[in-house]
Amino acid sequence: MHEVQPEPVPVTQTPKRGRAIVITSGKGGVGKTTTTANLGHALAARGCSVALIDADVGLRNLDIVLGLESRVKHHVLDVLEGKVELEEALVRDKHNENLVLLAAAQTREKDEVDTEKMKALVEQMRERFDYVIIDCPAGIELGFKNAVIGADEAIVVCTPEVSAVRDVDRVVGLLGNRFRPQLIVNRLRPALVKKGKMLSVEDVNAILRLPLLGVIADEPEIIITTNRGEPIALRRDGATASAYHAIAARIAGDDVPAPTVETKETSFFGKLGAIFGGSKA
Amino acid sequence: MSGRRIVVTSGKGGVGKTTTTANLGATLAKRGHRVILIDADIGLRNLDLVLGLEKRIVFDIVEVVEGRCQLRQALIKDKRFGELLSILPAAQTRDKDAITEEQFAEIVKQAAELADYVFIDCPAGIEAGFRNAIAGADEAIIVTTPEVSAIRDADRVIGKVTEKNLPVRLIVNRLRPEMVRTGDMLSVEDVCEILSAELIGVVPDDEEVIDTTNRGEPIVLGEANKLKVVYEKIARRLEGELVPFTNFDNQGFFGRLLGVLKAG
Amino acid sequence: MIDWVRKFFAPTTSSQTAKERLRLVLMTDHLSLAPEMIEQMKRDFIDVIAKYVEVDRDKIEINFEQQDKALAMLANVPILAVNRNSGGGDGGSKKEEPKATEVANALPRRKRRKKSTVAPSTASPAPAG
Numbered sequence: 001m002h003e004v005q006p007e008p009v010p011v012t013q014t015p016k017r018g019r020a021i022v023i024t025s026g027k028g029g030v031g032k033t034t035t036t037a038n039l040g041h042a043l044a045a046r047g048c049s050v051a052l053i054d055a056d057v058g059l060r061n062l063d064i065v066l067g068l069e070s071r072v073k074h075h076v077l078d079v080l081e082g083k084v085e086l087e088e089a090l091v092r093d094k095h096n097e098n099l100v101l102l103a104a105a106q107t108r109e110k111d112e113v114d115t116e117k118m119k120a121l122v123e124q125m126r127e128r129f130d131y132v133i134i135d136c137p138a139g140i141e142l143g144f145k146n147a148v149i150g151a152d153e154a155i156v157v158c159t160p161e162v163s164a165v166r167d168v169d170r171v172v173g174l175l176g177n178r179f180r181p182q183l184i185v186n187r188l189r190p191a192l193v194k195k196g197k198m199l200s201v202e203d204v205n206a207i208l209r210l211p212l213l214g215v216i217a218d219e220p221e222i223i224i225t226t227n228r229g230e231p232i233a234l235r236r237d238g239a240t241a242s243a244y245h246a247i248a249a250r251i252a253g254d255d256v257p258a259p260t261v262e263t264k265e266t267s268f269f270g271k272l273g274a275i276f277g278g279s280k281a
Numbered sequence: 282m283s284g285r286r287i288v289v290t291s292g293k294g295g296v297g298k299t300t301t302t303a304n305l306g307a308t309l310a311k312r313g314h315r316v317i318l319i320d321a322d323i324g325l326r327n328l329d330l331v332l333g334l335e336k337r338i339v340f341d342i343v344e345v346v347e348g349r350c351q352l353r354q355a356l357i358k359d360k361r362f363g364e365l366l367s368i369l370p371a372a373q374t375r376d377k378d379a380i381t382e383e384q385f386a387e388i389v390k391q392a393a394e395l396a397d398y399v400f401i402d403c404p405a406g407i408e409a410g411f412r413n414a415i416a417g418a419d420e421a422i423i424v425t426t427p428e429v430s431a432i433r434d435a436d437r438v439i440g441k442v443t444e445k446n447l448p449v450r451l452i453v454n455r456l457r458p459e460m461v462r463t464g465d466m467l468s469v470e471d472v473c474e475i476l477s478a479e480l481i482g483v484v485p486d487d488e489e490v491i492d493t494t495n496r497g498e499p500i501v502l503g504e505a506n507k508l509k510v511v512y513e514k515i516a517r518r519l520e521g522e523l524v525p526f527t528n529f530d531n532q533g534f535f536g537r538l539l540g541v542l543k544a545g
Numbered sequence: 546m547i548d549w550v551r552k553f554f555a556p557t558t559s560s561q562t563a564k565e566r567l568r569l570v571l572m573t574d575h576l577s578l579a580p581e582m583i584e585q586m587k588r589d590f591i592d593v594i595a596k597y598v599e600v601d602r603d604k605i606e607i608n609f610e611q612q613d614k615a616l617a618m619l620a621n622v623p624i625l626a627v628n629r630n631s632g633g634g635d636g637g638s639k640k641e642e643p644k645a646t647e648v649a650n651a652l653p654r655r656k657r658r659k660k661s662t663v664a665p666s667t668a669s670p671a672p673a674g
Contacts, residue, residue: 026325028294028405033430058407059292059437061430069570070611106437107577110408138294138405140324141377162495163299163327170325170373189488197492220457224465226429227563429563436571440578464558471564475571 018049018126021133021251022151024175026167028138030159031186034222035244036135037065038233039155042248044098045233048130051090053102053122055147056137057113060104067094067229068101075105080117086124095234100129110143122150140174154181155213160188160199165207172208183210184247187218201259214247215259216240284315284393287400287519288418290442292434294405296426297454300490302402303331307499308512309519310359310366314397317356318368319389321414322404323379326371332359333497334368343372346384352391361502367396377409382416389417398519407441421447423478426455427467436476450481452515457486458529469526482515484508485529565614572616576609590620599626 023036033056040052053076054062063069074089079102086102093099102125105112125132136147148154154175158168172181185201192198201215219240225232235241249256289302302318310316320328323343329335340355356367369392372379392399403414415421421442425435439449453469460466467475469483487508493500500508514524576583587607594600601623608619 027327029296030294059434061293061433064429064433064566064570067566069566069573106574110406139408139410141406141408141410143406143408161491162330166327166330167325192488192491197488197495199495220460220465223428223460224559227465227467227559227566229562229566429567432567433570433574436574440575461560464560467560467563471560475564475567 018129019131019153020122020126020151021131021153021155022136022148023133023155023157024136024144024147024171025157025164026138026140026171027159027164030157030164031184031216032138032157033061033065033135034226034231035155035157035184035186035216036062036133037231038241038244039248039251040066040099040131040133041093041096041231041233042244043131043133043251044093044096045245046248046252048098048252049128050099050131050133051102051125051129052099053125053132053134054104055134055143057104057108057110057143058106059137060106062135063091063101063103064229065226066101066231068103069229072101072103075103076118076121077105077108077112080114080121086121095230110137110141110146113142113146115142115146115149118146119149140171144171144174148175152178154179155184156181156208156210157184157186158204158208159186160193160201160204162199165199165204168208172210181210182213183208184214184216185212186216188215189218212259213250214243216243283390284317284396285398285420286389286393286418287398287420287422288403288415288442288447289400289422289424290403290411290414290438291405291424291431292407292438293425293431296424296431297484298405298424299327299331299402300494301422301424301452301454301484302400303328304499304501304508304512305515305519306366306398306400307332307359307362307501308509308516309398310362311501312516312520314365315395316362316366316398316400317392317396318366319392319399319401320368320371321385321401321410323371323410324373324376325404326373328368328402329357329370330497331494332368332499334359334370335497338370341370341372342388343375343379345369345388346380352388353395356395377404377413380413382413385413386417407438411438411441415442415445415447418447421449422452422481423449423476424452424454425472425476427453427457427461427469427472432467432472432475439476439478449478451476451478452482452484453480454484455486456483456529480526481518482511483526483529484511484515569611569614569616573609573611576616591622594622597628598624599628601625 023032025032036052040050044050052062054060057077063072068091071091074084078084079086079089090100090102093101122132122134134147134151137143156168156171158164175181183205185204188201189198193200205212217239221232221240232238232240233244246256289298291298306316306318318328319342320326329338334357337357340350342355344350345352345355356369358364359366359368389399389401401414401418404410423435423439425431442449451473453472456469457466461468469480473480485507489506490500490508493503500506501512503509511527514527517524590607591600591602591605604623606621610617610619
């Protein structure tokens with residue numbers, strides 16, 4: 001095992017203004033919502049005030065991952081359209097009062113969101129919370145644009161699979177110069193990596209070349225915690241919970257050892273290079 | 282006689298639509314049917330990658346719609362299946378507004394003249410990409426995993442698809458029988474009960490899938506394995522045959538006895 | 546007895562929890578997807594009540610809320626007068642002053658959101674935010 005040092009990330013916060021971070025990926029199902037929920041809890045556990053925004057209009061899931069689905073009465077569109085005040089729409093978390101959720105609308109469409117109003121809402125929330133974390137939907141269309149508009153930091157979540165890497169690569173391109181995205185590699189299976197049946201973190205980052213924020217191994221426990229609506233970062237021990245707490249610490253600027261990565265003997269690097277070099281742009 | 286036009290959709294991303302489309306299409310081709318797979322995920326194409334055909338892309342669906350080439354020119358024949366399996370790739374650098382629903386439906390119609398089965402690999406979500414993908418279909422396969430978010434999204438999609446009067450069939454993907462046994466994962470019965478959809482397949486979680494995707498080789502091309510059998514069964518059910526579902530939970534008599542005691 | 550024993554020895558699995566949560570959340574999702582059905586249901590409901598008492602239709606509020614493990618419909622129906630010749634119920638025991646009637650499934654009371662009902666007095670505990 002050797003360590004990959006992440007590049008230092010500038011802290012963009014100005015006094016009394018919280019940080020707005022979008023969690024995105026392009027590919028669906030890689031763990032954006034799970035990451036948003038757990039990162040939110042990990043930051044809240046440090047005493048920060050955290051607001052989570054579910055930007056997946058029409059297919060909301062952040063509420064159910066947090067176990068708050070029965071408490072959601074209003075959603076982002078209600079606020080953007082002036083039907084309710086922001087305060088009324090925020091759902092306080094069951095386990096940690098530092099954490100609130102602004103849910104997505106379940107029965108509306110993404111194109112009903114006014115991009116400029118969304119941006120203004122995130123700005124407004126930054127004045128109240130240390131962290132505003134936006135859970136981006138899959139894809140790169142309007143939902144993505146609306147999720148990204150209010151943020152000035154981005155975290156991309158990638159699983160060690162060719163499709164996911166390709167999609168993240170596209171997303172990083174679309175995020176443009178405004179962001180210096182950091183990478184979380186999710187659902188790593190070290191045993192498969194050793195057998196050469198899964199890309200390693202190095203393989204992934206050889207293509208993406210992003211500062212590595214964290215590595216999370218695949219754990220059946222995640223399914224169980226989602227079943228119960230009790231995010232795993234509520235725990236203090238265990239590999240996955242610790243990984244999220246370490247990520248939170250890095251985000252907060254603590255001096256935390258870099259995420260450890262597994263080296264692998266047989267590299268997919270060559271093949272990956274061929275895929276990305278040879279594919280039609 | 283026009284082929285069947287089946288959209289493979291889910292709502293939730295990452296549950297296995299593309300893998301299912303690729304493997305089911307490949308299985309049907311192996312069984313002698315002409316199959317065309319259409320990647321409807323414009324901007325984030327992956328069907329080509331999963332089949333290992335990414336280097337052979339010359340034209341994509343947007344170029345067909347814009348009249349820059351014929352459909353036949355854009356279709357990539359997968360040589361591993363003789364003349365029987367082709368894919369129509371998505372465009373990578375455009376977005377989903379590049380095609381209207383009518384245009385998409387027209388492409389699917391043309392493809393159905395050339396094949397017995399046309400599968401449309403739908404993007405995640407329920408926006409324009411989804412609307413395009415279902416525009417050309419006359420049947421739907423919903424893919425879900427036995428997890429809370431996936432099922433919720435599948436429910437939404439089933440609603441949207443039945444509004445269009447498409448018959449719906451369900452594939453439960455990535456089942457982990459050992460987790461079902463310990464009560465840590467919803468069972469297939471649970472999923473079917475919640476979604477009230479007709480089940481057409483149950484695919485167990487298998488680490489080989491990742492490896493085969495990396496290599497661009499559909500798992501059904503490999504040697505005899507569990508998944509190959511499963512996709513065969515799904516193909517046969519699609520063809521109209523009544524095929525019993527594999528019991529992944531089969532632990533023999535002693536296991537069943539223990540199960541009875543636990544259930545009380 | 547057997548139920549209690551079973552519950553004691555077999556705590557709820559996460560899949561059972563998940564199934565229950567999904568059942569409730571999908572009910573809520575389906576309700577929000579059928580606004581016309583809900584409007585019709587509200588109209589029918591109000592029509593039935595109005596057969597027995599005179600109601601202030603403009604001030605009626607009907608909502609769905611999740612309470613514990615069930616979904617409940619909560620209705621706040623200001624009653625203006627009781628029709629002396631109304632066909633049903635025990636007319637003699639009804640008071641004539643306007644009051645709000647709360648209709649809910651038989652579940653423990655929960656705090657409700659503050660509503661701007663203009664009913665002069667309420668018989669039930671005051672709704673709270």
